[in-house]
Amino acid sequence: MTESDLPVVEFHPYRWGDPAHPAQLPPAAREALAALGVPAPPPPPVEPARVSLPEPALSREDLEPITAILGPDNVTDDHDARLAHTRGWSTTDLLRIRAGDATDAPDAIALPADHDEVVAVLAACAAADIAVVPYSGGTSVVGGLSPARAGFRGVIALDLRRLDGLESIDRISRTAELQSGMRGPRAEKLLGGNGYTLGHFPQSYEGASIGGYAAARSAGQSSAGYGRFDDMVVGLRLATPRGTIELGTAPRSAAGPDLRQLVLGSEGTLGVITSVTVRIRPIPETRVFEGWRFDDFAAGAAALRQLAQDAPAPTVVRLSDEVETQINLSDPDKMLGGGPGGCLAVIGYEGTGDDVERRRAAATQVLLAAGGRPEGTGPGEAWRTGRYRAPYLRDPLLDAGVLIETLETATFWSRLLDVRSAVTSALTESLGTDGRPVLVLCHISHVYETGASLYFTVACAQTDDPVGQWRGAKRAANAAIRGHGASISHHHGVGRDHRDTYAAEIGPLAAETLRAVKNTLDPKGILNPGVLIPDEDAR
């Protein structure tokens, strides 16, 4: 199976991934729930059809300027559509919708067909004081789809699914222009038909879209070899309430600031990215994914650092800490099946046969010298084929009464072990105050010459208020991240959940600069209000 064989799925409002293939907890996991002190399962989720949505704040008349642009078939306030566009995919988002809380539902959904329609709808919404949530994959895990309503007549979700075309391929320059509503699997299928791949495979690959990758600075699991999504973008088209910005006359330039990098990561607050021109690569001939074992996380991290600094880059580089290695979350079918101890790394190579052999030989030398023990392709292939399944386990775990969520950060190598300790301690202390057992798993999944990402998975028994329980833990983790000078996000983004910590990270003058940019492009502030851009009174 390759990435282009995966279907584009419509996510179920309560469940991660392809609804046709829900996950079941493996027997070992069920036994382990007792160790977490999980009491009886909580009440089952409210049925989608029975969730009561707020009365739409926008009447048919209010929507008339939008309907005039898109046609009546492309504007809806249907119950199911509104529910499907309510919030994103964080655990707190799921917990709230499972409890029947759909207070953040948009009043209507608008489906533009092209760039010009997006520009026209934004202008119409600005004129009518209607807030707009740019929506494509809907996979935000940081509250990026829950705008602040205050001051607006209502909120629409601007769903870009009709913008899903491959506009052009430039085989000489190896670039392709993709519309932003296209999902990952469709992009791989269309590019694959021409002999190319994007090589961007984030955990949310089955649902996320090209526009979301760009707007939230996504990083895929093959980032060591293919780069982050913001590395791939050479051009983009942005629709704003005041018109269009097109960027990218050359791969790189000294003509002023790189404004592409101002739009990338703007999370729909400065405009709607309607297409991106991305660097593409030939479909790899060969693929080798291997497991390596290290005595402990520090030894494994040092080895990964040497790989990133002194060897030709593998395509995939990741290292699970002792707890994650033990729990084996990367191979859900064997989850909690245990292992021979230490820390497991997965190192993968893709490319031509020669190139893979060359890079693999060099990396193997580095990994052996750093104390790594090769475990062959078994663990690597198990990770590769199972990798999109891990988040599916969240659903049955929530059903069973487990609070489970992830968070992530990035820092320089010299701070990495300290940041990991601090975040682990903060989570354990916050969630374990009442003696509750807390599991904190950590891995490195993206490496750079000067630093790396840290990705945490946290599990414990739910309290009666699991949303409040997690928010407390998140506050503690954020404080630890900030206190150690790390970034509030490596690839999840800011959204509403990280906005205050983000404000502290960039400081008040940079925050004011961002507000000035927003005021220029979106003077009425209709675009994703409450997301990313720090408030004036943020410290």
Place this chain on the structure above:
Amino acid sequence: MTESDLPVVEFHPYRWGDPAHPAQLPPAAREALAALGVPAPPPPPVEPARVSLPEPALSREDLEPITAILGPDNVTDDHDARLAHTRGWSTTDLLRIRAGDATDAPDAIALPADHDEVVAVLAACAAADIAVVPYSGGTSVVGGLSPARAGFRGVIALDLRRLDGLESIDRISRTAELQSGMRGPRAEKLLGGNGYTLGHFPQSYEGASIGGYAAARSAGQSSAGYGRFDDMVVGLRLATPRGTIELGTAPRSAAGPDLRQLVLGSEGTLGVITSVTVRIRPIPETRVFEGWRFDDFAAGAAALRQLAQDAPAPTVVRLSDEVETQINLSDPDKMLGGGPGGCLAVIGYEGTGDDVERRRAAATQVLLAAGGRPEGTGPGEAWRTGRYRAPYLRDPLLDAGVLIETLETATFWSRLLDVRSAVTSALTESLGTDGRPVLVLCHISHVYETGASLYFTVACAQTDDPVGQWRGAKRAANAAIRGHGASISHHHGVGRDHRDTYAAEIGPLAAETLRAVKNTLDPKGILNPGVLIPDEDAR
């Protein structure tokens, strides 16, 4: 000789590079001047001491707030200091100063000692309506040091030479914090003493500074291996009239737009970069620079594209076109000595012995398959050791009555040959209207997966108005660049010279966004007025 052996030189106001080693025209070049139709040499330059500077617009009293911050020893309106800070190093800059025109001289020079002094001086200048030219290497070739005076009481050059410290080295993360007034050779010496190199060697290496590299998005001759300067920066500190912005909590992040990329390339218009944290690398063990010959430029460009797309990156990748190969400008001692025809490429590798061998073997395979003929290390080493000398030839050529200047652009691979033709034609037509012979040389010196730079050197006999002569040619070249969708600069920057073309390149809404950023950080507009930021009435 390695880069760290080169001295930090004070540029002479009329001459490029180390004044202790002026260039002489080789005999073959003298003969060739006749072919260009060069008449008798123009009058010699006005002696520096005899250039009459405008009366300083700022009195001692006007400067008192700045003197109070820096002390009287660090504020001067001395003739030589003012002259040395007049404009930069473009040919039109030199022609004007040679003709005794120093109308752009700053009224005074201020020499702050640290970041806090820079912030204080900027605030004082904002309060007193004094414009500020951030100045470090002084090597701008795009009018980046000639601010618009209108509306200001006067202009000071803020010379950062006292900020030349290596603040810290992080050996684990392989980063170093360098103050921005430090010149390239000093950076290499200080880092080299610790076993590291920056690997950034632009043509202006002997004079340019760390802050200039950052503010103007410099790209060095080893960019294929070490990256551009904007790739090296992981953090920076910006002093603005409204305070400080510090950026760079992690190598890469999804916490909003990458604001580092908004400051990089801002050319002193948004603030003064006082330090940068850069990625460093171990001093290479081995170095191999080789010559390769191709039948023509198209064949050579196709080979370079394959290197950039399908092989591990060499450290240096460059290709001269037929004319440049013939003239052999890259080896000044043999300039105009001719050669065996075709196009010469220089491909260089630096690193550990193993790494160089691995990359060289892979690249050699690609180059041979693409029709390249190896010429051994002779031409490569000749280029490497002579590479900083080529611009020295401009001085004796100007003395002899030749108009000589360079310009550059970047574009995608699929447009590269068309852009080269269009720019060559535009220059030839503009300068050759009266039947004057025109030489246009071109090379590729920076390659990316999706495109490359094009660098042009132009020579012909001077008219009576060489400044106007060049400006007409530059307008024609800019129109060709813009008309073919290429960027107005790959690494020279925007300055005043490219401001209008830059405005067209980014479009009116992006230009308005930049003005909003500037208005936030520099509400009085004192920072480098007239540079980079498009005017409101720019189309």
